[in-house]
Amino acid sequence: MIKFQDVHKAFGTQRVLDGITLDVRDGETLALIGYSGTGKSVMLKHVVGLIEPDTGEVYVDDLPVSTLDRAALTTLRQEIGYVFQAAALFDSMSVADNVALGLRRRHLADDEIQERVHEALALVDLTGRDAAFPAELSGGMRKRVGIARAIALRPRYILYDEPTTGLDPVTSAVIDQLMIRTREHTGATAIVVTHDMRSAYAVGDRIAMLYEGRIRQVGTVEEIQRTEDAVVRQFIEGRPE
């Protein structure tokens, strides 16, 4: 389980998270929605210890992330797959090497690494593109490699940072299907940061909206669709006023 407990975070004078309290239950996919620049990605980065809270704490499997030493953090990170917004693939490595990098850290046998790389690339429909370099791939393909890199680790948690941003509707739907397939395949607990309500409805078991540094509402897809909260309703309907 991932638990945010009264998390506050500011960058200089800009307060980004202002008392976030939220539980992500084992096995569920939580879609985290909210306006651009409200701190959704900052929340995700707290989970893997890339950012530390000013006050409050994030717990993963009851471990307080910000207080872990590097060895304990490394062990925890081996349980978490992270899909970056712009994929964050290593330019100098082939697709296969990108996917294999995290596996090499786990000191697996070469045969097993090969097998997992092929399995992960097959799951994202990129079989045969092992030798390609990131610069040779489209945006959607790069995102799929990013997902393959995360799922090859067979993590218990997967964090998706805006996986469909910048993609056309069809490719976005493909990525949504992929996230659903990944969940069925791995059973991992997931947080999906997105502005795309179609994606949030498709992949989320629950949806949480971040607004002005706090969780404005959290509920099932049906509860969010029927919400009477004016701020949430405006966002999910995409109304300018």
Added chain:
Amino acid sequence: MIRAVGRRAVAAVQTVGRFGHFLQDFARAVTDVGTWGRLTVVQMRRVGVDSLPVALFIAAFTGVVLALQASYTFKGTVPLYFVGTLVGKSMMLELGPVLVGLALAGRVGASMAAELGTMKVTEQVDALETLAYNPQSYLVVPRVVAATVMFPLIVGCAISVGLATGWLTSLALLQLSTVDFIKGLKLFYVFKDTWYGLFKSASFGCTIALVGCGVGLGTRGGAEGVGRSTTQAVVYSAVLILVLDAFWAVVIL
């Protein structure tokens, strides 16, 4: 005015503090030999072999100029075989290490800052962390070790080329015989001349790589930030090379 000075002072202290943290993380990462060991060989080729043409080019022309300037200075007052002495001492003690160091601060330091800066702003460094790698072990230590090991080798080659071009210039343009050139070269030679220059080069290599990596990993703000980091890496490295040069002269000579 006072506020501006205060802001700059705070920023300077913060920079020193960040670099202190960076060095502390680096010291911890050095123990992770399993990660950086195999990556160091690749960096040794990039830092060492790929830098060799620039270093040799600089050294070749420095040797020529040193021989001609020595002859111009000594003519009529000092025996011409002292050309060998001046070329040898200058190349080994000062010009070989410092000129090559300054040139490689541009080539190696800038390249490290740009590469790591780009990785930082495109979240590749964060990606490494989420894959359970320590970016210091994976990115910084191999570069610093490679630069520290390869710089003395590059400078050693550069000094040899500088001496060779100085000798050829003396032979062809100054009518100085090989015997006289070597007599001058050996006149005040002590082994310290050799190890001092090479030791200095190792310290320059280490500094250039640490600054390039430290500045690169501190990059913020996209392409503009990468450009700023690249410039900073070259400027800081060049300044530190000159400061270190004076420091070693005071401490060792």
